[in-house]
Amino acid sequence: MVNVSEIDIVAPPALRPGDLIGVCAPSGPVNPDRLARGLAALAPHFRLRTSPGVLARAGYLAGDDAARAAELTAMIADPDVRAVIMARGGYGLTRILADVDPAVLRRDPKPLIGFSDGTPLLVWAAAAGVRAIHGPVLAQLGDLPAEDAAWLARLLTDRAPLGLLPWALSPVGAAAGSAPIVAPLIPANLKMLAHTVGTPWALSAAGCALLIEEIGEKPYAIDRDLTQLALAGLLRGARLVVVGDLTRCTDPPAVPGAVDDPGPALAVVDERLRRFGLPGLAGAPVGHGARNRSLPFGARAAIDPVAGTIELLDAAVG
Numbered sequence: 001m002v003n004v005s006e007i008d009i010v011a012p013p014a015l016r017p018g019d020l021i022g023v024c025a026p027s028g029p030v031n032p033d034r035l036a037r038g039l040a041a042l043a044p045h046f047r048l049r050t051s052p053g054v055l056a057r058a059g060y061l062a063g064d065d066a067a068r069a070a071e072l073t074a075m076i077a078d079p080d081v082r083a084v085i086m087a088r089g090g091y092g093l094t095r096i097l098a099d100v101d102p103a104v105l106r107r108d109p110k111p112l113i114g115f116s117d118g119t120p121l122l123v124w125a126a127a128a129g130v131r132a133i134h135g136p137v138l139a140q141l142g143d144l145p146a147e148d149a150a151w152l153a154r155l156l157t158d159r160a161p162l163g164l165l166p167w168a169l170s171p172v173g174a175a176a177g178s179a180p181i182v183a184p185l186i187p188a189n190l191k192m193l194a195h196t197v198g199t200p201w202a203l204s205a206a207g208c209a210l211l212i213e214e215i216g217e218k219p220y221a222i223d224r225d226l227t228q229l230a231l232a233g234l235l236r237g238a239r240l241v242v243v244g245d246l247t248r249c250t251d252p253p254a255v256p257g258a259v260d261d262p263g264p265a266l267a268v269v270d271e272r273l274r275r276f277g278l279p280g281l282a283g284a285p286v287g288h289g290a291r292n293r294s295l296p297f298g299a300r301a302a303i304d305p306v307a308g309t310i311e312l313l314d315a316a317v318g
Contacts, residue, residue: 001128001202001203001205001234002123002127002183002200002201002202002203003095003204003206003207004126004186004203004205004210004297004298005183005184005207005208007126007127007129007130007298008129009126009130009131009157009228009298009317010109010129010130010131010318011128011131011226011296011314011315011317011318012083012109012110012111012131012317012318013082013109013110013317013318014156014157014158014159014317014318015082015083015111015157015317016157016318017045017046017153018046018047019046019047019080019082019083019156020046020047020048020049020080020081020082021042021046021047021048021049021082021083021084022048022049022050022051022075022078022081022083022084022085023035023039023049023051023054023069023084023085023086023087023138024050024051024053024054024068024072024075024084024086024087025051025053025054025055025056025063025068025071025086025087025088025091026062026068026069026071026072026086026092026095026096026121027061027062027068027086027089027090027091027117027118027169028060028062028088028089028090028091028092028117029055029056029057029058029063029088029090030054030055030062030087030139030270031090032055032138032302033089034139034140034142034143034191035054035055035063035087035138035139035142036142037049037086037141037142037143038087038136038137038138038139038140038141039137039138039141039220039221040142041141041142041144041149042085042141042148042149042152042153042188044149044151044231045150045153046083046153046156048154049081050054050076050087051071051074052071052214053068053071054068054071054087057099057171058144060071060090060091060092061067061090061091061092061095062087062090062092065092065096065099066076066097066099068092068096069096069099069100072084072100073097073100073101073104075100076100076104076105076106076108076110076112077104079108079111080207082110083110083111083113084110084111084113085112085113085114085137085138085140085259085303086113086114086118086121086138086139087137087139088137088138088139088263089114089116089117089118089137089270090116090117090305091117092117092120092121092153093118094120094195094196094199094201095116095228095240096110096122097121097124097133097200097201098200098308099160100124100305102124102125102128103128103129104316105125105128105130105219106128106129106130109130110130111131111133111155111156111316111317112125112130112132113132113133113135113136113137113152113209113294113300114132114134114137114258115134115135115136115187115189115213115286115292116133116137116189116215116288117189118194119188119189119193119196119203119286120192120194120196120199120201122134122187122188122297123188123196123203124201125297126297127200131296131297131298131299131317132296132297133152133155133156133183133294133295133296133297134187134286134295134296135152135155135292135293135294135295136148136152136292136294139202140292144290144291144292145291146151146185148291148292148293148294151241151294151295155294155295155296155315155316155317156316156317157222157317158317159313159315159317159318160314160315161165161172161299161313161315162312162315163308163311163312163313164309164310164311165271165293165310167282167283167285167310169242169281169284169308169309169310170281170282170283170284170308171279171280171281171282171284171305171306171308172243172269172270172273172280172281172282173241173269173270173272173273173274173276173278173279173280174276174277174278174279174280175279175280175305177197177198177283177306177308178240178260178279178304178305178306178308179305180266180302180303180304180305180306180307181209181239181240181302181303181305182183182207182300182301182302182303182313182314183207183209183239183240183301183303184188184207184209184298184299184300184301185208185209185211185242185295185296185298185299185300185301185303185310185312186203186205186208186209186210186211186297186298187211187213187244187251187286187295187297188203188210188211188212188213189213189214189287190212190213190214190217190222190225190226191214191217191221191225192213193229193234194224194225194228194229197228197229197234197285198228202232202234202273203234204233204236205234205236205237205238205240206236206237206238207234207237207238207240208238208239208241208298209238209240209242209301210235210238210240210241210242211242211243211244211284211286211295212242212244213243213244213246213247213284213286213287213288214245214246214247214249214265214287215246215247215248215249215288216246216247216248216249216253216290217265218249218250218251218253219249219250219251219264219267219268220251220268221267222246222249222265222269223268223271223272223273225298226268226269226272227272228277230272230276231318235276235278238278239267239303240279240280240281240303240305241269241273241278241279241280241281242280242281242282242284242303242310243266243269243280243281243282243283243285243291244284244285244286244287244289245262245285245286245287245288245292246262246265246266246269246287247261247262247287247288247292248260249262249264249265250264250265251264253288266282269282270282274311275289279305280305281303281305281308281310284310286289291306294316295312296312296314296315296316298315299312299313299315299316300312300313301313
């Protein structure tokens, strides 16, 4: 079990505009058009190099396990590559993480960028003592506003913390009367947290503020995953929970073109947090929705549950 609050995590060196970022596909297969749009979105800020097998496909995976592990390792080990971004999420990282040596990252710390199925990779980097970035995969980045690519570029190049985040957050859970806290902020996909229970990349939220996001899970499944985390002890000692996007988490699933309603899923989160005695804030523009603001994984944050504010006290890079 990985407890970020007990690990000395270093911020990797800041990038300079025009530095080289590596793009690889350690999870699911990548749509070429979406990849091209993502490359175009990040190209104004950095040079980009895709791994040889970035468009490989083996069913629901972006190539066989050995090839994906080798390409991720090669990107991390390459001294010219100053950050590595996932081309896509999907599924597959937990099949290969045991075959990627964390000593490679420790020898040459660099930001690893991803979310969703990339959640175990962010935990893996933290366990290695290196701060990662919870941010858009490249196939998503091209569908987001240009401001999200600029925000990610700022995280990668600016040694100053982001400070007070310009988000309108609402209290949920046991937030009434809760005192402000300072704790590491851990952004993660809820389903992936539940699926890593019992693995080397299970994430303990003890001493931390946990930020969760989800896509395509019915409200009962969100209940099941939160309950699983609580019963497994991974929420024990958590300070607060921030809720990001709950995208298409309806029952029945929303029909194409319908307005997405996160209300029922958020009501489940609210009930579970109250049951667990945890304060929470909802409305963070993080996840699979129309925005996906990047965040440094494990950075200290000053959070006021009553005022609904989050101030980041640590930068992603140093």
